[in-house]
Amino acid sequence: MNTTSTSSTQPKDSKISVDYFIGCLLGALLGDCIGALFEGQQDVPMESVEDLFQDLTNEDLTLDQLVPLEFTDDTAMLKSVAESLIRNKCFNARDVANTFVSEYFESPKRGYGGSVVDVFVKLKKDKVSDPFQPAREQFNGSGSYGNGGAMRIAPVALFAHGNIEHMLDIAAQTTKITHTHRLAVHGALLQTLAVHQALVADKSKLIDTKIFLSELKEKMKSIEQNLDEE
Template identity: 30%
Template sequence: MLGAIIGDIVGSVYEFDNIKTKDFPLFREDCRFTDDTVMTIAVRNALRIYDKEKDIQSFQAALIAEMQRLGRKYADRGYGGRFAKWLWMEDPKPYGSYGNGAAMRVSPVGEYASSLEEALKLAKASALVSHDHPEGIKGAQAAAAAVFLARQEGWGKARIKNFIEGEFYRLDFTLAEIRETYTFDVSCQGSVPQALACFFEGESFEDVIRNCISIGGDCDTTAAIAGSIAEGYYGLPEEIVERARTYLGEIEEEM
């Protein structure tokens, strides 16, 4: 989860000011956590309920409650228009979204799951409360599966990539090929494959994050997705964790 939060914080200042290079200060004074962090924490908190009851409906009810509670508490963190309305509904329903919000918040599922099957089941359940379009579910499941597999012994990058390409997305491009032309895209199908590619081409946790910023687009979200996978694969440099924590403030108490 911290890998996702770090990616979100680093990418926050480049989301609407793309730079198309890997040469940049990892943290700037104006960095901040965004909706990616808030909703990731909400998923983690809802999983605590699931851990006690092992019931999908209870998990989804807890997730809705936590997303609304934290979303309302941190209402200025850059939510999409329809999701911002969802956060304040008395009886929120899914609205057919295939936005990348389903994928950017799902990393705690990949960390928590005891099997790939459980990761996919929980990822789908987490998406369905708001992002119930097949592409929204697909994005959440691909991200959660990658997080889960990155943490398993014997699953190198080539094996993980083969699984992702067999089940979810063709990754038949390189970052160099898309860097100049890739633009802002908040759909799962237009950002999750790119986030995955950033992980597969990365050489360290930090390099994965830099890859995401360098291709532009919705880079706080792609960095959150790729960062959560890279955390499981590489671990987290302590100095980066400590720097990121300085941007969290009181929300760290919710983790």
């Protein structure tokens, strides 16, 4: 795998509407902002979520009457991935890492976990000489198996949707800047596949969730077997 940069091989005849790209990113943002209100709660009554949505869609309420929504580190890092891919027109590990670091130090109070902050501090200190080294060193060399890769991965699925192998390679490398444990990488790959599968689905039909999940499991099973053999 190329750990520095990889060019996009997206097909020129791709006709996926930009509306789906916008919808994916806005959906991730909204989910992050709403989910943040309930983070840390063991039990979240469905009524609480429904009441929140009713308020958000109530045109009679003014902004100062609504519960303020703020995005977390999930969106901050997702945005960083998207910005880097757009800026470079390819995956560039050092640029992604630099963007993560800049975003964190500009706005640190987004709910970042302590482990990833340690990575950013080391990356900044070493001027991102090796974008992967700080993450590799964590937890006695086993790396973090948190969900940090998965939570920010949507732009990768959009950027490289025309080539699944290339898409998964970028997803893995993007994740390893902060999370190197195989479970963290596999989780990010699973989320990438889920976004991709929704993106290319037949939009004239409602998605059958059972079929969607079944297909996703089969794809992931094959990927995990291949990765474990490497």
